[in-house]
Amino acid sequence: MNDVVGALAGAVGMSHVIHDAAAMVPYLTDWRGRYTGRAIAVVKPGNTRETADVVRICASARVPMVPQGGNTGLCGGATPLADGESVVISMARMNRIRAVDGANNALVAEAGCTLAAVQQAAEAASRLFPLSLASEGSCLVGGNISTNAGGVQVLRYGNMRELVLGVEVVLPDGRIWDGLRALRKDNTGYDLKQLFIGAEGTLGIVTAAALKLFPRPRSSATAWVAVPDPQAAVALLALLRDRCGERVNAFELVGRPALELVLRHIPAMRAPLAGAHDWHVLVEVADALDGAALDDMLERAIAGAIETGLAVDGAVASSLGQARALWSLRENISEAQKIEGVSIKHDISVPVSRIPEFLQRARAALTAMWPDVRIVAFGHIGDGNLHYNLSMPGAFDNAGFVARTGEVNRIVHDLVAALNGSISAEHGIGQLKRDENARYKSDVELDLMWTVKRALDPHGLMNPGKVV
Amino acid sequence: MNDVVGALAGAVGMSHVIHDAAAMVPYLTDWRGRYTGRAIAVVKPGNTRETADVVRICASARVPMVPQGGNTGLCGGATPLADGESVVISMARMNRIRAVDGANNALVAEAGCTLAAVQQAAEAASRLFPLSLASEGSCLVGGNISTNAGGVQVLRYGNMRELVLGVEVVLPDGRIWDGLRALRKDNTGYDLKQLFIGAEGTLGIVTAAALKLFPRPRSSATAWVAVPDPQAAVALLALLRDRCGERVNAFELVGRPALELVLRHIPAMRAPLAGAHDWHVLVEVADALDGAALDDMLERAIAGAIETGLAVDGAVASSLGQARALWSLRENISEAQKIEGVSIKHDISVPVSRIPEFLQRARAALTAMWPDVRIVAFGHIGDGNLHYNLSMPGAFDNAGFVARTGEVNRIVHDLVAALNGSISAEHGIGQLKRDENARYKSDVELDLMWTVKRALDPHGLMNPGKVV
Known part of the structure; x- marks a missing residue:
């Protein structure tokens, strides 16, 4: 393997090949800390030609390659396997x-x-x-x-x-x-x-x-709306599209436990509405024009929703600061959940119209098994995408429940499959969901994926053990 | 081959297999009448299962298959080859x-x-x-x-x-x-x-x-604008996006010869503006909301364009009838050109910013070869897509020029390639542009296309002689 490291150093310069064990550490563990792998070296090409040279060197030596970006993925897709046989190719220097x-x-x-x-x-x-993510x-x-x-603007862009x-x-x-x-x-x-x-x-x-x-959007308006149930949330989305048209930018569902976690653990967070509500949505509308009077448009749409029972209460942010505060309630859910303790997470999607059925049937099946289970459901329901996280009360001492992840996944993912949904809406497959994905894909689809993989990468050298 | 026809009849029913020569005629020539092929039979499955049976029968007998829709394609992609060895699979009965x-x-x-x-x-x-085409x-x-x-709404959708x-x-x-x-x-x-x-x-x-x-859009406004040159047209698009934001639905360029063809050959067409102008654009803006006051918004944007010299004159349609009349000027260009006589057609795209350079350099190269050449340029320049059609004055007697299609293509397509554009923006490849495409694609890209083709269709039975 020293030959390979030497050749890589020849291609990109000695200073851009890391093979000291301590220096490699940041590249070998994924962001969530679930996976730690080993590698022959981490190499950092500075341009496309150097990347091609690196790949050619690895390919001739039949050394597997693990491309890596910012190492912020959630499924271990950029983390090398434990066998230590691969080279990590970090793209960080190609930043023009x-x-x-x-x-x-x-x-x-x-x-x-x-x-x-x-x-x-x-x-x-x-x-x-328009792409916008927590880790941007x-x-x-x-x-x-x-x-x-x-991310949060998929609905529109x-x-x-x-x-x-x-x-x-x-x-x-x-x-x-x-x-x-x-x-x-x-x-x-x-x-x-x-x-x-x-x-x-x-x-x-x-x-x-x-x-x-x-x-670029020049006008925007943001509101927090309490809705009686997820069915009303889906109907509210249709109403908003009717009243605000193409201006609807984001439509995020936040369940009561998710909001409570944020209020409990994140400093300076305040509930936007009086009273407690089981379900909320965070709505953003935006327009490329100045002075589009969106506050008023959103206000009237929400008033209409309250009249017809699709909403219980709502508040339109009256300043950019208030809008930011509403968004930080949404954006801090993951962080708050991390502070609360471990949980079993899912990143699923179903057709938007079936979100209510998913939530109702998943709750029924999970509470039948674990009557006390706490369901933290939130996310991009305008895209049919929910982050659906489960824990037991007192999540600090949750290890026993987390040990049953397989059983929980089976309930949640079987239901997703029954609703013609996806077990990974936006986080990908990586190492984390490869076996689970193989379980739910049809034989024909798996075979098509393998056909493509074998045709393009006949020696199986590109990021082995991921996706397929 | 009688075995295959018999098996197909068994799969879809005798009445859905056409193998009488006269009855097959409508399926064997493409819409433009450029290609006429032959086939063993035309088969019309009624559902997915029957389609699968048909394909399985053909695949086991190693009979090539030509899928066909409405037979309105412009590149011969749905027309069988002349060898008469294939079966045409018409999807017309699967219409639920x-x-x-x-x-x-x-x-x-x-x-x-x-x-x-x-x-x-x-x-x-x-x-x-939103997809909308002449042949819809x-x-x-x-x-x-x-x-x-x-089609015409790609800009937005x-x-x-x-x-x-x-x-x-x-x-x-x-x-x-x-x-x-x-x-x-x-x-x-x-x-x-x-x-x-x-x-x-x-x-x-x-x-x-x-x-x-x-x-659905509930408000719209349509305008016809004379611009001094294509550079101004591209700048006008940016200005409209600045003034109308996401409402810009369509932005079509119409050169003077294209407009003149329509006025000459299509009954009841009238020039929307006084005087003659070399270049025009047809603009549509739309909004999902009622009463969006788009006429006024568009009027002001065009007035601003005239002030800064980006436009020479313009008219916003004051009724739906007027808007339709403006659109029919654009939509009748192909028909008018057909009446005028044969021409050499191109369906190209380049980055929107390079449209002016394309038009200027193409004109220079073509007039150097044929000083009298008539350039009918029009199309979706908001997408960088031009229909760029060439003929000689007195196009009825144009055979000599059309015989030089290869030379003309070389000039136009070499320039498209130099500008990192596409020699088929929206019509596809089919039979018409297969060789031309192979000429301009890189070896790596052609090899990737063949790798995919061989992996998915190892016996080369699906629509052979098309695309790759």
Whole structure:
């Protein structure tokens, strides 16, 4: 293996190959701390040519490769396996914005740009790059592409998959595919870029991408609404689309236990409404124009919802500070849950229309097994995507329950499958859900995935043990 | 071959297998009349199971298959080759809307539904399915999916590729892949549906799809604007996005020769503005809300454009009838050109910002070869997509020029390639552009396309001679 490390050093320079055990540590454990792997080395190419050289060296030596972005993934997709046989390829040095084309509403960013840097480059050109995530200051856009990242504005702008116009990829044999076309229309064959988006580095390494830009919103309004039940929340979304049209930006569900966790554990958080309510939604509407009078529009829509019983109470933020405060209630749920203790987490989606049925049937099945189970349900229900986290009362001492994760997953995921949903809506598969995914995919679909994998990576060297 | 025809009759019923030569005629020539092929038979399965049976029968006998929708394609993709060895599989009988889910903003349509039927099903649920094409009354949605159809609202809603949530596909060996998930977020592996969208039936047969629906627009405004040059048109698009934001629905360029053709050949057409102008744009803005005062907004934006020299003159339609009249000027260009005589057509795209450079350099190169050449340029420049059609003055007697199509293509397509554009923006590849496409794709990209093709269709039975 010293030969490989030497060759890698020749390709990228000695200072960009890490093989000292202590120095490798930050690259070998995933963000949640679930997985720790080992590696021959961590190598940091500085440009596409060097990435291709690195891949060619590894491929000839039949050394598996683990592409890594900001190492903020939630499923262990960028963490090497424990066998210690692979090389981690960190894209962090490829961090140039190569081009911004305002008239074409596109920019070209290298894989190692942080998502925040991409957002800032768009802003500097008076445009919006709409992907927005909790980790945007540290996650890398190559990782966002490889995991088809989602977040809070998918409702309006789509997932990362919809935001990519073209990609540059180093293939598993080290060839470079320049698919960096920044075109809105291109019907010259198979849409190869979609193979690499969301593939978690198992089919090649995305080194750069042409990304779509949008007009920046200049008006927005944010509201917190208490609703009687999830059925009303889904109906409220339809009502808001009727009253506010394409302006609806975000529509997030927050269950009472989720709100209570935040109020308990996060300093300076305040309940937006008087009284306790079982279900809330956080709504944001936005418009590219100034003075769009959205506060008033949202206010009237909510009043209409209260009249017809779709809402119980609601408050529109009267300042940007109030709007931020509403958003921080939503954004701090994960952190609050972490403080409370361990839990069994799910990231699922079903058709939006079936969210109420999912919540009702999942609760029934889980409480039949564990009458005291605490259900922390929240998330992007405008996309049919729920974060559905379970713990027992007094979660500090929750180890016994967490040991039964398999049983809990079975109940939740069987129901998701019955509703034609997804067991991983936005976090991906990685190591965490590979077996679970194989359980729920049809044989035909698994075979298609393997057919693609074998065709593009016949020696199985790209991020083995992930996705498929 | 009688064995195969007999087996097909057994699968779908005798009355749904056409093998009489005269009865097959409508299925063997493409819409433009460029290609006429031959076939063993035309078979019309009535459901997914029958389609799978048909494919299995053909696959075991190693008989090539040509999937066909409404036979309205522009590149011969649905026309069998002249060798007469294949079976045409017409999807026309699979014409059910399987489900409409308003709360999930999705419907499931079978491949044989006309695009108009899909639009109507959406409308019946107070939703919009935004794909809109000249042939929408007769094209089938399976063909729209297989060609990744575009049209006039791509600027706002995207191509067909962006409008599909899930597909059901019969694979080349007759297995059925049920990928009909109607989810906004699903990160459980490779996005297999994208392989079949835009593949023109070369990787399998799309039998049904889950499609996205949107709020219906309730307000709209349409304007015809004369601009000094294409550079101003691109700047006007940016200005409109600044002034009208996400409301900009369509932005179509019409060159003077294109307008003159329509005024000359189509009855009851009138020039919208006084005087003659070299370039015009047709603009539509729309909003899901009632009373959005878009006329006024558009009027002011155009006035601002005239003040700064981006526009010379403009008129906002004052009634729906006037708006329709403006649209029919745009929609009748192809028809008028057909009446005028033959021409050499191109369907190209470049980044929006490079449209002016494309037009200027293409004109320079073409007039250097043919000083009298008439350039009819029009189309979706908001997407960077131009229909760029060439003829000589007195196009009725144009055969000599058309005989030089290869030379003309070389000039236009070389320039498109130099600008990192596409030689087929929305019409696809089919038979018409297969060789031309192979000329401009990189070796790496062609190899990737062949790798996918061989992996999914190892015996090369799905629509051979098309795309790759």
